Each structure stands twice: as C-alpha cells, then as structure tokens.
Amino acid sequence: xxxxxxxxxxxxxxxxxxxxxxxxxxxxxxxxxxxxxxxxxxxxxxxxxxxxxxxxxxxxxxxxxxxxxxxxxxxxxxxxxxxxxxxxxxxxxxxxxxxxxxxxxxxxxxxxxxxxxxxxxxxxxxxxxxxxxxxxxxxxxxxxxxxxxxxxxxxxxxxxxxxxxxxxxxxxxxxxxxxxxxxxxxxxxxxxxxxxxxxxxxxxxxxxxxxxxxxxxxxxxxxxxxxxxxxxxxxxxxxxxxxxxxxxxxxxxxxxxxxxxxxxxxxxxxxxxxxxxxxxxxxx
Amino acid sequence: xxxxxxxxxxxxxxxxxxxxxxxxxxxxxxxxxxxxxxxxxxxxxxxxxxxxxxxxxxxxxxxxxxxxxxxxxxxxxxxxxxxxxxxxxxxxxxxxxxxxxxxxxxxxxxxxxxxxxxxxxxxxxxxxxxxxxxxxxxxxxxxxxxxxxxxxxxxxxxxxxxxxxxxxxxxxxxxxxxxxxxxxxxxxxxxxxxxxxxxxxxxxxxxxxxxxxxxxxxxxxxxxxxxxxxxx
Numbered sequence: 001x002x003x004x005x006x007x008x009x010x011x012x013x014x015x016x017x018x019x020x021x022x023x024x025x026x027x028x029x030x031x032x033x034x035x036x037x038x039x040x041x042x043x044x045x046x047x048x049x050x051x052x053x054x055x056x057x058x059x060x061x062x063x064x065x066x067x068x069x070x071x072x073x074x075x076x077x078x079x080x081x082x083x084x085x086x087x088x089x090x091x092x093x094x095x096x097x098x099x100x101x102x103x104x105x106x107x108x109x110x111x112x113x114x115x116x117x118x119x120x121x122x123x124x125x126x127x128x129x130x131x132x133x134x135x136x137x138x139x140x141x142x143x144x145x146x147x148x149x150x151x152x153x154x155x156x157x158x159x160x161x162x163x164x165x166x167x168x169x170x171x172x173x174x175x176x177x178x179x180x181x182x183x184x185x186x187x188x189x190x191x192x193x194x195x196x197x198x199x200x201x202x203x204x205x206x207x208x209x210x211x212x213x214x215x216x217x218x219x220x221x222x223x224x225x226x227x228x229x230x231x232x233x234x235x236x237x238x239x240x241x242x243x244x245x246x247x248x249x250x251x252x253x254x255x256x257x258x259x260x261x262x263x264x265x266x267x268x269x270x271x272x273x274x275x276x277x278x279x280x281x282x283x284x
Numbered sequence: 285x286x287x288x289x290x291x292x293x294x295x296x297x298x299x300x301x302x303x304x305x306x307x308x309x310x311x312x313x314x315x316x317x318x319x320x321x322x323x324x325x326x327x328x329x330x331x332x333x334x335x336x337x338x339x340x341x342x343x344x345x346x347x348x349x350x351x352x353x354x355x356x357x358x359x360x361x362x363x364x365x366x367x368x369x370x371x372x373x374x375x376x377x378x379x380x381x382x383x384x385x386x387x388x389x390x391x392x393x394x395x396x397x398x399x400x401x402x403x404x405x406x407x408x409x410x411x412x413x414x415x416x417x418x419x420x421x422x423x424x425x426x427x428x429x430x431x432x433x434x435x436x437x438x439x440x441x442x443x444x445x446x447x448x449x450x451x452x453x454x455x456x457x458x459x460x461x462x463x464x465x466x467x468x469x470x471x472x473x474x475x476x477x478x479x480x481x482x483x484x485x486x487x488x489x490x491x492x493x494x495x496x497x498x499x500x501x502x503x504x505x506x507x508x509x510x511x512x513x514x515x516x
Contacts, residue, residue: 160406167350180343187346187413194410252417262411267390269304271382276301279337279379280294281479 009101013060013067014045018109019096020056021047024223025117026092032085042123042221044213046113050225119221122169126209129162133202159193159201175216177237181244182212188251195258204251211244286472286505289313289320290462291431292455294478295510296322296330299430300421301337306478306511307420313476313510314421314430320476321434323461325454342416344380348373349409352402361400366392387412438464449490449497452482463502475504478511 011019020038024047027036039050053060057074060067079086100109110127118124163186172179185208192201215237219230265272291314298310314320322330351373358365370388374381387408391400421427438461448456459475466473475498477483484495484507492500495507 156407160403164353164406167353183343183346183350186350187342187410190410191414256414256417259414262415264387264408264412265383265415266303268383268386269302271386273302273304273306275341275379275383276297276337277294279340280297280333 003097011069012065012106013069014106015100015109016058016069017048018046018106018113019100020049021113021117022096022109023089023092026095027088030088030092032088035081035085037224039224039226040222041218041225042119042213043218044209045110045127047117047221047223050222050229119217120169120171120174122166122171122175123217125162125165125169129166130205130209132159132162133198133205155196155198156190156193160190163190174220175212178212178215178241181208181215181241181248184248188248188255191255191259192251194260195255197254197258200251200254204247207244207247211240211247214240286474287318288465288469288471288473289317289508290458290465290473290475290504291320291322291326292458292475292477292479292483293326293329293333295476296326296427296431297333297337298478298510300334300419300427303415303420309510310478311421311424313508315424320431321465322431323434323458323465324438325457325461327433329454338416341380342413344378345384345409345413345416348378348380348384349406349413352405352409356402359402361391361395361402361405363392363395366395366400434461434465436468444501447497447501449487449492450482450494455479455482459498459502462504466503466505472505473503474506474508476508476510478509480509480511483507484509 017040021040024033024036024038024040027033040047041050042048049056053069054072057072057078058069059072060069062068081089103109114124114127118127166182167186170179170182175182185204189201189204192198192204214233219233219237222230295310295313298306299314302310352369355373356365356369361369366388370385374384374388378384391405394400419426421430424430441460441463444463445456445460448459450456450459462473462475475483481487482494483498484493486493490497498504498507
C-alpha cells in the first residue's frame with residue numbers, strides 16, 4: 001500500500017484490520033486459508049487481528065485522527081513461506097493496494113467488508129442502522145428531519161424502520177445469549193427516539209454493540225483464535241451482560257423522565273392489575 | 285384511624301405500579317396516615333417484586349410486539365386480522381394475556397368504524413412497554429416521601445411466631461416486624477395489607493380468622509384490608 005501510493009497513504013487501525021481480513025478472504029478463495037494462520041475475531045465494526053501488533057510486523061501509534069499503523073522492518077525470515085503461497089500473498093496484496101491506494105478515510109473499506117463478509121444479515125442491518133447516526137452528523141438532507149427538535153414523531157419514524165429490520169433479522173438461535181438484552185435495548189431505543197433524545201440513543205447504541213461484540217460476535221465469528229482465549233470470552237459473558245443491564249437501567253430512567261404521558265394501560269387497568277397481583281403472588 | 289401503620293408489600297405495589305382502583309385505595313391510605321412504616325422484609329420484598337413485575341410485563345409486551353412485527357404483514361388491520369393476532373400471537377400462559385387481549389378487544393371495536401394501522405398497534409405496544417415502568421407514586425412526591433423505613437434492629441419473638449397461623453412466604457416475618465414496631469411505638473398501630481386471604485380471613489380448618497389470631501398474639505391494634513373490594 002505504501003509503495004502503491006508513493007508513500008502518500010496513511011493507514012489507520014480500522015483500515016489495517018479490514019485489509020488483513022480482505023487479504024485473508026482473498027487467500028481463502030485461492031485455497032490457502034489453512035496455511036495463513038492469522039488469528040482474527042469480529043469485534044464491533046468488523047474483523048480485527050487478535051494479538052499484539054508486533055506479531056504482525058506493525059506498530060500502532062495514536063494521532064489526532066486515530067491509531068496510525070506503521071510497518072516495521074522485517075527480516076527475510078518473516079516471509080519464509082513456500083513459493084506458491086508467497087506469490088498468492090503478493091497477488092492479493094497488489095490487488096488490495098491497487099483497490100484502496102487512493103481511498104482516504106475508512107468508509108469505503110468498512111462498507112465493502114460489511115457488504116461482502118458480514119457474518120449474518122443482522123450484523124449488516126446493524127451497520128446500516130449505525131449509519132443513520134453517521135449521516136446525521138454529516139447533516140445529510142435525507143435526515144434533515146432529525147435536526148428539527150420540534151418533531152419527535154419524525155425521529156421515531158426515521159428510526160423505526162431500521163429497528164423493525166433488526167427485529168426481523170435477529171437470528172435468535174445463533175445469538176440467544178444476548179437476545180433478552182437486544183429486546184430491552186430495542187424497547188429503550190424506540191422510547192428515546194420518541195422523546196427526540198438522539199445523543200442518548202447514539203450512546204446507548206454504542207454500548208449495546210460493544211456488549212454484543214463481547215457476548216456474541218467475537219465468540220461466533222473468529223478465525224484461528226486460541227481455544228483458551230475463546231474459553232475466557234465465554235466465561236466473561238455474564239459480566240458483560242450484567243454491566244449492560246445496569247447501563248440499560250440508566251437509559252430507561254432517562255427515557256422515562258423524557259416521555260409524554262400515554263394511557264393505553266389505563267384503559268385496561270382492571271386486567272392489568274390482576275396481572276400485577278398474579279406475578280406478586282407467584283413469587284411469594 | 286391509628287396513628288402508626290405498618291405496610292405489607294401489596295400496599296406498596298398498589299401505590300406504585302397499579303393503575304386502577306387498587307392504586308387509589310393504596311395511595312389514598314398512604315396520604316392520610318400520619319406515619320407509614322416499611323419494615324426491612326417488606327422493603328426487600330418490594331424491591332424484588334417491583335423489578336420482577338415491571339421486567340416481566342415489559343418483556344412480555346416487547347416480545348409480543350416483535351412477534352407482531354415479524355408475523356403481521358398487512359399495513360392495516362381488519363377485525364379478523366385483530367382476531368388472528370389474539371388467537372395466534374397471544375398465549376394464554378402470558379401474565380399479560382388478559383390486558384393485552386382486552387386492548388385488542390377495544391381495538392376490534394374501533395376497527396368496525398375506522399382503519400387501524402399496523403404501525404399504530406406497534407406504537408401502542410411500544411408505549412405500553414414503558415407505561416409498565418412508570419411509578420404512580422411520583423405524582424405524590426414519590427414513595428420515599430410517603431413512607432418511613434424502619435432501620436433499627438428487630439429482635440426475634442419466638443413465642444409469638446410459634447402461635448401465628450399465618451404461614452405463607454415472608455408473611456409471618458412481616459407480622460413479627462409489625463408486632464415489634466407496635467411494641468416500640470406505643471400509639472395504636474395498624475397492619476395494612478392488600479392480601480385479606482393471608483392476613484384477615486379464616487383459612488381451611490384453622491380455629492380462628494387470621495385477623496383475630498394476629499390481634500390476639502401481637503401488640504397490633506387493627507389489621508386493615510386496603511384492597512379494592514369492587515365498590516365504586
């Protein structure tokens with residue numbers, strides 16, 4: 001990439017991770033997946049390398065735009081693989097360097113990775129849902145309704161179709177551990193949208209996806225990650241779920257405080273009260 | 285009316301969660317009593333039940349809403365589509381079955397005269413998921429301002445406990461705690477409950493009513509039923 005762009009290209013961590021995964025998929029297509037041994041896991045916004053960067057011959061350095069990736073000088077031994085695999089690696093690397101040498105920012109490569117390799121339709125739909133916030137920040141005209149603070153109805157009508165897609169595509173049997181939290185997050189998010197509280201909705205979406213990555217994505221979607229690391233992730237699940245439950249409580253309170261009164265339950269209050277008493281007595 | 289009241293968990297649930305006459309009865313009681321004590325057992329039981337009830341009902345409604353989202357394609361709902369939802373997407377085993385079914389019955393009546401949008405039903409269910417979390421006591425300054433929490437140590441009263449007929453769950457402990465408060469506070473003390481079956485009536489072949497037994501064995505002066513008896 002460095003050579004293809006005449007040294008003009010700065011690569012950031014997100015792009016580096018995506019390039020590694022695209023390279024892996026390229027080699028997989030050529031039939032070399034078994035020989036590559038590149039530990040990766042799906043975490044938040046796509047596949048990322050698992051392990052210390054030094055192991056991959058790069059150094060991470062933070063700057064004002066993010067984490068910059070620079071290559072280390074590697075000895076010839078680092079490339080000591082059989083000739084056929086070496087040429088396949090060069091071929092894939094040249095292809096990717098050509099494809100992305102003039103692309104600045106990470107949007108294109110992230111979108112490409114999602115479109116081609118999102119592990120489930122739900123993950124792809126969540127990426128589209130997140131883009132609502134990105135577009136909002138850029139003030140795109142299709143989302144101008146978001147900018148009108150006086151029209152909370154517009155907020156929910158913009159958000160709801162995305163939420164309905166997420167509900168439709170949630171693979172319950174695959175992501176069963178996080179299902180209840182997904183449902184509760186969905187509920188609180190819709191109320192925040194009705195209240196027009198976009199900042200809270202975006203912050204909660206970020207917390208949700210972090211939890212979801214820890215509880216489901218990295219466990220279901222990884223390559224060559226040592227089994228002891230995977231076992232640790234499984235053991236950590238309850239901690240991450242409990243932490244998000246606490247987060248949800250705080251946002252539910254925010255949503256409750258900001259909502260307009262509705263009276264649907266008041267209209268069925270007698271049978272509602274019976275339900276309350278029934279649960280109270282069951283737990284005696 | 286006695287100066288001191290000790291509350292059973294049901295009175296707190298009625299004051300905070302319920303949205304019908306139970307609520308009026310319970311909140312009215314708290315507003316008119318001079319001092320309402322919440323014992324440690326009732327405080328703990330209320331915290332657990334309050335969360336459990338709200339979480340259970342909100343979860344059931346949101347699960348049902350998601351079922352409607354995924355199973356119902358029509359953009360408008362005819363009376364027969366509403367009946368289909370009632371039959372196929374509402375299990376009678378749900379705690380929320382009766383009030384959700386009542387909601388659909390009301391909707392069905394509306395559907396005879398006007399168009400019902402599927403999206404409106406989704407939105408109503410979203411609202412209900414949150415109505416469940418509302419604290420009805422907030423309107424009166426919140427539960428904290430209406431009750432006092434008894435935090436002093438409560439000794440055991442084995443002789444009293446041995447003679448009490450009430451035996452369900454934590455109810456005997458609540459009686460003992462109320463007995464202790466009555467002993468310590470001196471003025472006429474009342475135990476307020478919304479559960480006459482456990483605290484007031486005669487059960488099976490027990491030799492006396494629960495109320496008579498509690499009044500005979502403890503220093504409480506009255507046991508008050510604050511549940512709604514159906515009178516308007």
